[in-house]
Amino acid sequence: DGGITQSPKYLFRKEGQNVTLSCEQNLNHDAMYWYRQDPGQGLRLIYYSQIVNDFQKGDIAEGYSVSREKKESFPLTVTSAQKNPTAFYLCASSMKGTGGTDTQYFGPGTRLTVL
């Protein structure tokens, strides 16, 4: 089955620790995205990547880092610099990442809680 997987589903972190969220896709998509979702709010873009070994900051990149070493994988690290990391994190992918007709497909999400 083609799709996007995110792991873990739930993640708990102590303050001051870095944590990495996994996102893998087997859709052969070039572009991948990370969004943050808070209660009562829409999705806010953290980082996106349109090609391997390249990525761009989104609207709320501070306190986060990413890498794109493989086409299939786009892990997100939430660093200790992120002041309020408790949220639901969604990964998405799309075929090209350019042009408004490029539809995004979403993974099931990871809920991160900072204790």
Added chain:
Amino acid sequence: AQSVTQPDIHITVSEGASLELRCNYSYGATPYLFWYVQSPGQGLQLLLKYFSGDTLVQGIKGFEAEFKRSQSSFNLRKPSVHWSDAAEYFCAVAGNAGKSTFGDGTTLTVKP
């Protein structure tokens, strides 16, 4: 800059009743518009999309949406709501650069 407004935070309808969820967008050129649905604790599933052509688009699960350029709207409709439709619904707009902007969502509750 592009933006999306979903004026209704929460809507409650009775099962079998009709549904309309509102979406207004702001974008300088021809917009690309999407509706997604999200069940609690899950990712987003694409319901339908509008790129060009017929302004009434059909989607999955019996949903449809109508693009009205004069009103900058892309409202989602369903003639008869089922209890399984209870979820959160997001409208999104994308420009030519490919970046999407999402509304804050509308939570739908279905009464038996």
